[in-house]
Amino acid sequence: MTTIRELVAAAGGLLHKRDLVGHGATDRHLTAAVRARDVRRPRRGWYSTWPSTDPRFVAVAVGGRLTGAAALALLGAWAWDRRPPDVVVSVPRTASRLRRRRGVRVVWDGGDVVDRGGTATVDARDALARAVVEAPSFEDAVVLADWARSVELITEADDRAVLGRHRPDASGLADWSDEGAQSILESAAGTRLRLAGRVVERQVVVGPRGEAVDHVVDGTASLETDGREHHADHFERDRRKDLLTIAAGFVPCRVSYRQVREEWAAVQEAVDRLVGLAGGPPPSGRPEARLPRVLGARGRRRWRLGRDPGMRRTRTDFALS
Numbered sequence: 137m138t139t140i141r142e143l144v145a146a147a148g149g150l151l152h153k154r155d156l157v158g159h160g161a162t163d164r165h166l167t168a169a170v171r172a173r174d175v176r177r178p179r180r181g182w183y184s185t186w187p188s189t190d191p192r193f194v195a196v197a198v199g200g201r202l203t204g205a206a207a208l209a210l211l212g213a214w215a216w217d218r219r220p221p222d223v224v225v226s227v228p229r230t231a232s233r234l235r236r237r238r239g240v241r242v243v244w245d246g247g248d249v250v251d252r253g254g255t256a257t258v259d260a261r262d263a264l265a266r267a268v269v270e271a272p273s274f275e276d277a278v279v280l281a282d283w284a285r286s287v288e289l290i291t292e293a294d295d296r297a298v299l300g301r302h303r304p305d306a307s308g309l310a311d312w313s314d315e316g317a318q319s320i321l322e323s324a325a326g327t328r329l330r331l332a333g334r335v336v337e338r339q340v341v342v343g344p345r346g347e348a349v350d351h352v353v354d355g356t357a358s359l360e361t362d363g364r365e366h367h368a369d370h371f372e373r374d375r376r377k378d379l380l381t382i383a384a385g386f387v388p389c390r391v392s393y394r395q396v397r398e399e400w401a402a403v404q405e406a407v408d409r410l411v412g413l414a415g416g417p418p419p420s421g422r423p424e425a426r427l428p429r430v431l432g433a434r435g436r437r438r439w440r441l442g443r444d445p446g447m448r449r450t451r452t453d454f455a456l457s
Contacts, residue, residue, distance in 0.1 A: 140169035145185045150196065150256050153181045179235070191223045192256040198242065199234040200227035201256055204270055205280075207263035214283040214320035216276070216397070224266065226258050260289055265301035268309060274430050274439035275327050277306070281313035282323035308428035308441040314338055321361035321396050322350045328400060329353055329407065330427065333420030342384040347377050349386065353407055356414035358386040363393055387414045 143159055144151045156166065166183065169175045175183045178197040186193040192210070195202040205213070205221035215221070223240045228250045234242060243266070245258070253259035264284050271277035281299060284290045290298050292310075300307025312330065316338025317323040326336045329351065340352040349358040358381050360374075374390065381388040387410045391403050408419055423430070429442035 139174065140165060140183065141174040141185060144175050144183050148254075149186045149190075150178075150182060150184045150192070152255075153183065156183065191220065194223050194237065194240060195225045196256055197235060198225045198227075198237060198240060199231060200225040200242065201253060201258050202226070203243065203245075203258045203263045203266050205263075205267040207257045208260070208267050208280065208283075210257070211260060211287075213267075214279050214323065216279075216320065216324075217272075224270075226262075226266075261298045262301070264289060265298055265306075268299055269303045269306050269437065272438050275324055277309055277439060278312050278327045279320055279323045281309045282315075282317035283320075285313060285315040286317060303437070303440075305428070305441040305443065308443075311427050318350075319361065319363055321363055321393060325359060325361055325391075325396055325403075326351055328404070329359075330423055331430070332404060333422050333424075334407075334411075335424060340386075342386070343377065343380040347380055349377070349381055349388075352386055354411050354416040356387060356416035357407060357410040358388050359403075359407060360388070360390040361393075361396055362390060387411075 138159070140156065140161060143156060143161070147155070153161075153166065169183070170177060175185055176188060176193070178184050178186075178188075178193045179199065182196055184193055184196070188194075188197075191206045192202050202210075202223065203226040204224035205215070206223050209215065209221055223237075225240060225242050226245045226249060227234060227242055229244045229246060231244070236242070245262070249258055249262050253262065257263065261284075264280060268277045268280050271280060281290070281295075284298075285295075295310040295313070296307040299309045312327065314326075317326060318339070322338065326338060329336050334353050335355070337352045337355075338350065339348045340358070341348045342358075350361050351359040353359060360377075362370075362374075378388045378390070389406060389410055391406075395403050412418065431440040431442055434440060
């Protein structure tokens, strides 16, 4: 006989009583499963196999669904801070009888958000739209946008509508982001170089087998970022790529996770010198004119983008398949 726990686990970790009853469960079975701690009840009528600290469990206990950075973290979104993000709970504008929790923030969403997503989390693109505007810095917002491109959560066809759903200026992240970033290192490095006034191309092919460098800066120097999982057995491959990079006409530079994370000033100086040695321009200190201006904090926003004259008007609604 299938147990209550097995039924709930098969449903992804959360199931309503009516569905369990449909499988033949009785009140006696459900009570016994809760007492045996095979399942927990985050809220009346709901049964879960998640621990009570799981952000989805917390969201359901409050009376809504998980949204924002905490929802994206469950999908593996890139983030520098390894601590669990703050729990943000999406509820319908007509919601009542919420069970507030300390440290948990409730946001009120319209019917379009309510109508999509799962039982415990909002649709991933709705979570992204909220996470980018609540990001602790502009760099963190671009990192999320780059991650969303890397997993094809957004595309060039819908990026502006998704990113600018909650705040129109956030649609400008589409200009700062591109699909070439394959890690948080590449995303952050590219953004910092662009903020310094450098022109950055990502994943530029330099070899006959499709070998590509992470960044080409001002058409002269390449920047490769080696993640924490980088191993010694990559040494020969990397040296070969360095030779291919030089043959392609770029001055190579390779940096580690720690250097990007903690020693960026030294990396920036090295890149500037390499670009100069290769005959490239000095850093302008200003991003390209095509990129929306980065503005300071205001209210809850830690970052904002200006509306540049060349910035396309965008709709903030989007369809989900």
